[in-house]
Amino acid sequence: QQQVKQSPQSLIVQKGGISIINCAYENTAFDYFPWYQQFPGKGPALLIAIRPDVSEKKEGRFTISFNKSAKQFSLHIMDSQPGDSATYFCAASMTGNTPLVFGKGTRLSVIA
Amino acid sequence: DSGVTQTPKHLITATGQRVTLRCSPRSGDLSVYWYQQSLDQGLQFLIQYYNGEERAKGNILERFSAQQFPDLHSELNLSSLELGDSALYFCASSPLSRAAEQYFGPGTRLTVT
Numbered sequence: 304q305q306q307v308k309q310s311p312q313s314l315i316v317q318k319g320g321i322s323i324i325n326c327a328y329e330n331t332a333f334d335y336f337p338w339y340q341q342f343p344g345k346g347p348a349l350l351i352a353i354r355p356d357v358s359e360k361k362e363g364r365f366t367i368s369f370n371k372s373a374k375q376f377s378l379h380i381m382d383s384q385p386g387d388s389a390t391y392f393c394a395a396s397m398t399g400n401t402p403l404v405f406g407k408g409t410r411l412s413v414i415a
Numbered sequence: 416d417s418g419v420t421q422t423p424k425h426l427i428t429a430t431g432q433r434v435t436l437r438c439s440p441r442s443g444d445l446s447v448y449w450y451q452q453s454l455d456q457g458l459q460f461l462i463q464y465y466n467g468e469e470r471a472k473g474n475i476l477e478r479f480s481a482q483q484f485p486d487l488h489s490e491l492n493l494s495s496l497e498l499g500d501s502a503l504y505f506c507a508s509s510p511l512s513r514a515a516e517q518y519f520g521p522g523t524r525l526t527v528t
């Protein structure tokens with residue numbers, strides 16, 4: 304049972320464009336939703352995270368939008384750059400020291 | 416650099432063998448998580464330790480075991496290795512003050528031949 308569904312599997316965006324990756328979750332007990340960025344040969348790096356008490360969080364060019372009623376959240380990368388080309392994972396967990404449940408990942412390619 | 420270290424970086428071994436992967440969490444982090452990343456299954460949680468005690472178990476095979484030592488470093492032991500165990504193995508640690516945030520190490524790439 305996949306508890307966090309992520310789409311699309313791959314994404315090609317022009318430099319300067321907006322990259323949008325979507326995730327949906329099933330378990331309403333989840334209350335922490337991070338996004339990780341992974342470059343080839345590296346470990347996942349925490350990018351940005353949100354809790355259900357806010358509908359949007361922005362850090363630089365990265366924004367998470369959260370829809371609690373739909374059980375969906377998304378990552379927007381504004382002004383996408385070739386250096387943003389990586390695999391992005393959404394995840395979810397419950398309060399405290401609990402394991403992350405990951406989506407399957409989205410491979411983003413930003414082309415000039 | 417997340418501050419989490421893992422050794423070795425690469426490991427090549429034969430089927431039936433046993434290997435040990437090592438992880439040192441960030442300074443002060445008490446929680447250590449182990450994850451397996453494969454092409455078909457994505458990132459899957461294996462096991463969690465908190466201050467030396469097992470805290471949670473995921474889809475970890477009986478052939479796999481782990482422990483966390485008093486200095487908080489952790490080891491993941493994989494035995495009777497099969498071809499399907501070839502994957503990237505990551506450990507992550509989280510701080511007490513922000514327990515939900517997990518910081519990943521660079522991983523160990525295991526190849527079973």
